[in-house]
Amino acid sequence: MTALLKVDGISKRFRGLVAVDRLSFEVPQGSIFAVIGPNGAGKTTLFNMIAGVFAPDGGTISFAGERIDGLTPDKVCQRGIGRTYQIVRPFPALSVEDNVIVGALLHRPRVADARIHALDVLRRLDLFGKRAQRASSLTLPDRKRLEVARALATDPKLLLLDEVMAGLRPTETDRIVSILRDLNRDTGLTILLIEHVMRAVMALAGQILVLNHGKPIAQGVPREVVQDRAVIDSYLGAEALS
Amino acid sequence: MSDMWAAIPPRGRIVLAMLLALLLVAPAVLDRYLMSVLILIFYFAFVGQAWNIMMGYAGQLSLGHALYAGLGGYVAALLWFYFGIGPWIGVFAGVAVAAAFGAVIGWLGFRFGIQGVYFALLTIAFAEFTRIAFDNMAFTGGPSGLFLLYDEHRAGEWWNLRGGPMLFYYLGLILAAGGALLTAWLSRSRLGYQWLAVREDQEAALSLGVGAFRAKMIAVLISASMTAIGGVFLAFYNNSLFPSQAFEIGRSIEIILAPVIGGLGTIFGPIIGAFILTPLGETLIALTAKFGLDLPGTKAVFYGLTLMIIITLRPDGVWPWLKRLLGLELKP
Numbered sequence: 043m044t045a046l047l048k049v050d051g052i053s054k055r056f057r058g059l060v061a062v063d064r065l066s067f068e069v070p071q072g073s074i075f076a077v078i079g080p081n082g083a084g085k086t087t088l089f090n091m092i093a094g095v096f097a098p099d100g101g102t103i104s105f106a107g108e109r110i111d112g113l114t115p116d117k118v119c120q121r122g123i124g125r126t127y128q129i130v131r132p133f134p135a136l137s138v139e140d141n142v143i144v145g146a147l148l149h150r151p152r153v154a155d156a157r158i159h160a161l162d163v164l165r166r167l168d169l170f171g172k173r174a175q176r177a178s179s180l181t182l183p184d185r186k187r188l189e190v191a192r193a194l195a196t197d198p199k200l201l202l203l204d205e206v207m208a209g210l211r212p213t214e215t216d217r218i219v220s221i222l223r224d225l226n227r228d229t230g231l232t233i234l235l236i237e238h239v240m241r242a243v244m245a246l247a248g249q250i251l252v253l254n255h256g257k258p259i260a261q262g263v264p265r266e267v268v269q270d271r272a273v274i275d276s277y278l279g280a281e282a283l284s
Numbered sequence: 285m286s287d288m289w290a291a292i293p294p295r296g297r298i299v300l301a302m303l304l305a306l307l308l309v310a311p312a313v314l315d316r317y318l319m320s321v322l323i324l325i326f327y328f329a330f331v332g333q334a335w336n337i338m339m340g341y342a343g344q345l346s347l348g349h350a351l352y353a354g355l356g357g358y359v360a361a362l363l364w365f366y367f368g369i370g371p372w373i374g375v376f377a378g379v380a381v382a383a384a385f386g387a388v389i390g391w392l393g394f395r396f397g398i399q400g401v402y403f404a405l406l407t408i409a410f411a412e413f414t415r416i417a418f419d420n421m422a423f424t425g426g427p428s429g430l431f432l433l434y435d436e437h438r439a440g441e442w443w444n445l446r447g448g449p450m451l452f453y454y455l456g457l458i459l460a461a462g463g464a465l466l467t468a469w470l471s472r473s474r475l476g477y478q479w480l481a482v483r484e485d486q487e488a489a490l491s492l493g494v495g496a497f498r499a500k501m502i503a504v505l506i507s508a509s510m511t512a513i514g515g516v517f518l519a520f521y522n523n524s525l526f527p528s529q530a531f532e533i534g535r536s537i538e539i540i541l542a543p544v545i546g547g548l549g550t551i552f553g554p555i556i557g558a559f560i561l562t563p564l565g566e567t568l569i570a571l572t573a574k575f576g577l578d579l580p581g582t583k584a585v586f587y588g589l590t591l592m593i594i595i596t597l598r599p600d601g602v603w604p605w606l607k608r609l610l611g612l613e614l615k616p
């Protein structure tokens with residue numbers, strides 16, 4: 043399989059702190075790829091560099107064979123990368139439907155077409171019944187799914203999901219897991235996700251990258267990674283073995 | 285267009301049609317004074333709508349909108365004054381100059397991430413600099429003003445905006461209604477959605493591929509152009525222009541009051557706001573003049589108080605509340 047996303051030796055420093063340290067990895071086309079690691083490992087910073095929130099201090103990012111590091115977030119999205127925020131940021135005063143229409147308008151200049159697409163996406167994400175509500179009135183699980191819906195409406199080739207299952211109950215987690223699995227299977231969407239909920243990671247990911255202090259400490263298929271000594275010591279802890 | 289009409293609930297259509305019909309026939313019964321009040325209402329509804337596009341929809345706070353009205357008015361008036369070029373042509377020149385200023389302000393603000401209060405300060409600074417420049421230029425009449433002589437021979441030249449209250453009444457009505465229609469159309473377009481997204485959360489909007497810089501620039505250009513048209517209207521209605529009055533911050537505040545009171549980011553907010561505020565202001569002027577109390581600043585204090593009261597009672601403005609009260613909300 044060819045790589046859709048190629049991260050090559052990227053670094054990011056915040057004053058003295060090295061948040062991401064010469065990191066390299068490849069996400070194959072059509073795969074679900076997970077990034078895990080303790081808080082402060084640099085996962086969100088990695089996403090922000092891919093999504094164009096800030097440029098890496100060094101290294102390159104290629105998407106579908108073209109350099110994207112240094113592009114602004116709107117340009118990155120226009121190339122085909124959708125992202126969610128760990129701390130959700132819906133458009134509070136807009137309805138759920140209008141939130142998603144904004145995303146759908148990216149590749150559909152006519153509002154009527156965008157609305158049709160937005161409603162399709164909302165059906166997929168189980169938010170159709172809440173389409174007329176103000177986004178600010180949604181519960182956290184609904185907001186997390188709205189975040190996914192909005193990004194999905196931009197027709198991305200790659201979807202970046204930053205802890206969309208954090209704070210959800212197991213039944214809600216399973217719901218998102220099955221939605222994501224269906225999306226990946228039905229549309230071939232490539233997904234790069236940051237996640238702490240290991241049951242979701244194990245259920246979804248074809249490959250896992252483990253970060254600690256901005257550096258990779260392990261990478262591989264889920265079964266191997268969770269048995270890795272360094273991963274258990276630094277992140278999963280002893281209870282993961284039991 | 286037809287879907288805009290469809291978006292109004294049946295009861296709203298009746299109210300709207302009745303209001304329009306009433307305003308169309310009103311000049312038959314109104315006296316000169318009431319006509320002049322309505323002309324001002326139309327003016328403030330129109331320029332309020334222009335400001336609403338920038339603030340209410342695109343979320344960019346301008347406190348220097350008098351700049352665009354003043355530039356539009358001065359440019360058209362100067363063309364008429366010196367070259368006899370009529371305002372129907374002059375308005376294009378006025379709009380071009382105002383839009384150029386808007387482009388510079390927008391570019392400076394949006395390119396360098398000057399946001400919120402700092403952007404507002406930038407808009408004030410431009411208006412103030414322009415006021416000082418006009419105060420010091422001879423060909424604009426300087427501080428003593430520019431007067432458009434009202435020549436009786438040309439009294440019927442409506443195409444040169446030489447006419448009485450009737451002309452300005454209907455022209456004002458067309459502007460107010462046209463501005464509302466334009467805003468309604470824009471707000472339902474792709475651009476309108478992009479404005480709302482930028483207003484709500486610019487970073488999130490960017491990550492959905494919204495070109496925030498472009499969307500904001502277009503908002504400024506449309507807003508400045510509309511305001512300049514309003515300025516031409518007012519200049520030819522008043523037949524006089526003074527830098528101190530055209531560009532001062534008080535003028536800018538006057539422009540923003542109607543949409544703030546009526547309801548930001550709504551089509552009818554600026555209109556309702558103008559209908560509430562302008563008659564109150566004019567009554568106040570009439571009363572204070574009668575009792576010899578017309579101290580400078582009286583109107584400003586009065587507007588400030590009105591604003592405080594309404595914003596305390598109805599933080600979203602009058603229109604969203606009135607809409608619910610009249611049962612004019614569209615059921616989803």
Ligand SMILES: Nc1ncnc2c1ncn2[C@@H]1O[C@H](COP(=O)(O)OP(=O)(O)O)[C@@H](O)[C@H]1O
Pocket residue numbers: 056059061079080081082083084085086087088
């Ligand atoms: N914008 C920022 N400015 C300064 N420091 C930051 C910024 N973003 C993240 N950091 C720091 O970088 C490190 C990695 O953070 P982050 O990428 O959010 O980790 P994770 O998502 O893995 O929990 C943390 O120490 C964090 O405090």
Ligand SMILES: [Mg+2]
Pocket residue numbers: 085086087128
């Ligand atoms: Mg994080």
